[in-house]
Structures are given as C-alpha cells and as structure tokens.
Amino acid sequence: GQQVMQIPQYQHVQEGEDFTTYCNSSTTLSNIQWYKQRPGGHPVFLIQLVKSGEVKKQKRLTFQFGEAKKNSSLHITATQTTDVGTYFCAGPSSASKIIFGSGTRLSIRP
Amino acid sequence: KAGVTQTPRYLIKTRGQQVTLSCSPISGHRSVSWYQQTPGQGLQFLFEYFSETQRNKGNFPGRFSGRQFSNSRSEMNVSTLELGDSALYLCASSLAPGLAGVDTQYFGPGTRLTVL
Numbered sequence: 001g002q003q004v005m006q007i008p009q010y011q012h013v014q015e016g017e018d019f020t021t022y023c024n025s026s027t028t029l030s031n032i033q034w035y036k037q038r039p040g041g042h043p044v045f046l047i048q049l050v051k052s053g054e055v056k057k058q059k060r061l062t063f064q065f066g067e068a069k070k071n072s073s074l075h076i077t078a079t080q081t082t083d084v085g086t087y088f089c090a091g092p093s094s095a096s097k098i099i100f101g102s103g104t105r106l107s108i109r110p
Numbered sequence: 111k112a113g114v115t116q117t118p119r120y121l122i123k124t125r126g127q128q129v130t131l132s133c134s135p136i137s138g139h140r141s142v143s144w145y146q147q148t149p150g151q152g153l154q155f156l157f158e159y160f161s162e163t164q165r166n167k168g169n170f171p172g173r174f175s176g177r178q179f180s181n182s183r184s185e186m187n188v189s190t191l192e193l194g195d196s197a198l199y200l201c202a203s204s205l206a207p208g209l210a211g212v213d214t215q216y217f218g219p220g221t222r223l224t225v226l
Contacts, residue, residue, distance in 0.1 A: 033214070033215075035215075041219075042200055042217040042218060042219050042220050043153070043200070043202075043215070043217045044217065045214050045215060045216065048214065088153060093155070097143060097155055097158050097165070097166035097168075098143075098155050098215075099155070100152060100153040100154070100155075101152075102152050103152060103153070
C-alpha cells in the first residue's frame with residue numbers, strides 16, 4: 001500500500017545548527033503538507049506545496065517539493081529552542097483521505 | 111475565532127467498555143476528521159465527515175464509528191475497547207473537503223484515552 005516515510009526519525013542538534021527532515025512517498029502526490037507538533041501538543045499546519053519543484057520559505061524554514069512530486073524536505077536554518085517538536089509531512093491517500101509521514105522528532109541542546 | 115475543541119481531554123476506561131468522544135469544529139468549518147495517534151503507529155486517519163455524511167474512512171475495524179450533527183459537531187465512538195485502543199484521539203476541522211487533495215487541517219487538543 002501507499003507509504004510515506006520520513007528520515008531521520010530523531011535529530012538532536014545544538015542550538016544554532018541547521019536541521020533537515022526528508023519525506024518520501026511511494027506514490028506521486030498532488031500536494032504535500034507539513035505540520036509541527038510540540039511536545040504535549042497537537043499538530044499545527046505549517047504549509048502546503050502543490051507545484052513540482054516548488055520552494056517556499058517561512059522565516060528560517062524552507063520547504064521543497066520534489067520535481068517528481070514524490071518527495072519533500074523541510075530545512076530549518078539556525079535552530080532555536082522554539083523549533084523543538086515533531087515535524088510531519090502529509091499527503092492525499094488513495095485508500096483514505098490523508099496519509100501522514102512517520103515524523104521527525106527534533107530536540108535541541110541550548 | 112475559537113479553535114477546535116474536544117471533550118473530554120482525558121479518559122480512562124477498562125477493556126470491553128465503550129467510549130464516546132466529542133469534537134466541536136472551528137465556526138464555519140463543515141468538515142471534521144478524526145485521527146488516532148500512538149507512539150507505534152504514528153498519526154492515522156480514522157474517518158471524515160462532511161454535511162453529516164461520512165466521506166472517507168481509514169483502515170480501522172467497525173468498532174470505530176462516528177457521526178456528525180447538523181451544526182457540524184462530531185462524535186466518535188469506540189465499542190468493546192481493547193488495550194491497543196489507548197491513544198491520543200485528535201479531531202481536525204477544515205472548511206470543506208479538499209477538491210484536489212487535502213484541505214488544511216486545524217487540529218484540536220485531542221482526547222487522551224487510556225484503556226486498562
């Protein structure tokens with residue numbers, strides 16, 4: 001069945017270092033969304049990418065959608081303690097409404 | 111505008127019991143989706159309701175059911191609870207089901223269900 005994998009599963013960085021999480025789908029996606037979930041919180045929508053090769057920026061966050069629309073990445077420049085949380089990608093699913101990636105948990109050393 | 115609200119926030123049940131969780135979407139949102147989040151399986155889609163009709167369903171047994179009322183509020187029910195049903199149940203609302211994919215999901219705080 002359709003799968004959406006994220007790597008790495010965990011990332012522990014020093015504050016100020018960069019961070020990247022990768023999302024890979026087994027099928028082509030019409031669009032991809034990214035969510036952030038703080039510890040003890042709920043997922044919060046960050047962004048949606050629709051076009052092949054699309055790149056969007058939100059302050060220190062850069063989101064990319066692959067040319068084949070099967071992969072995506074989220075890059076955070078100069079991490080801050082407020083970036084702590086789990087980052088999920090999500091896309092439309094043929095079997096259900098939506099499928100979420102496994103998530104990448106980011107922790108930061110002050 | 112108030113966000114998505116879910117009640118109760120915490121619940122403890124025993125195996126074999128049934129449970130009903132409630133979700134009130136953001137005002138004006140007509141689509142409500144339910145998700146189960148566990149450490150092992152991650153975030154999994156349960157079902158979506160729009161205009162009181164179930165539009166999509168995930169791969170969960172029939173013990174999991176839901177409904178939506180005319181004011182867009184939704185409930186989900188789990189019957190004959192099993193230990194593996196312990197999870198965070200999240201509700202998310204959106205304006206409408208996405209036409210070319212998925213509409214932005216606004217999540218509630220969730221209900222933490224523990225089955226003993």
